[in-house]
Amino acid sequence: MEESGLNPTQVIDSYPDGLDNIVEISQILEASHVSELCKELPPRTIARSWQLAYSTSRHGASLKSLYRKLSATDSPVLIVIKDELDETFGAFLSHPLRLSETFYGTGETFLFMLHPRFKCFRWTGENSFFIKGDLDSFAIGGGSGHFGLWVDENLYLGRSSPCYTFNNCCLSQTDDFRVMELEVWTFT
DSSP, rough: TTTTTOOOHHHTTHHHHHHHHHHHOOOOOOOHHHHHHHSSGGGGTTTTOEEEEHHHHOOOOOOOHHHHTTOOOOOOOEEEEEESSSSSEEEEEESSOOOOOBBBTTTTTTEEOOOOOOEEEEEEESOOOOOOOOEEEEESSSSOOOSSSSTTTTTTTEOOOTTTTTOOSSSSSSSEEEEEEEEEEEEE
C-alpha cells in the first residue's frame, strides 16, 4: 500500500461497510484493486457485502463445483484470476455463472485488468455475447470466434483475446495463460 501512496486508513474508509475484510480473505485482491473495482461496479452492488463464493485454493479446481456453489444465488458475480505470470484480471458478470445453451447477461457485464495496471472494458453494444457456461468451459465476451475471457473445466487453462463485445485487449500478457488462483465473489 505504501507504493500506491495510500495509507491503510484512507483505503478502508473509502470502502462501503464490510469490504475491508476482502483483502484479508482474498489470495489475489489488494486494497488498491478493491478500491479501483468499487469505482466501476454498478449501483446495485453499492453497500452490499462481498462474499467469497468460490476459490480454487479453498474449493478445488472444478467448473462443476463452481456451478454448484453459484446455483443458489441470483447475485452478480466478480471473477478474479491470477495467472502464472502474476497478472491479475477478470470479469464482473451481471448474472452468476451457470450452464447455458446460449449467451446471457446484460450490458452491466465488463472485463478488467488489475495488475500490472488497471483498465476496464465495458460493453460496446456490438453484440450481446456476455456470459456462456458449458460443461467444459465458460466464456465472457465474444465475436468472430474469439472470447474476451475463456477458462477450461479444470479452471487451470485460459485464453484471452480481443472481442467485439468489449473491444478489449488481451487481459493476460500472452493469449494463453495458466490460472494460479481463481476467486468468485458475490454481493449480498
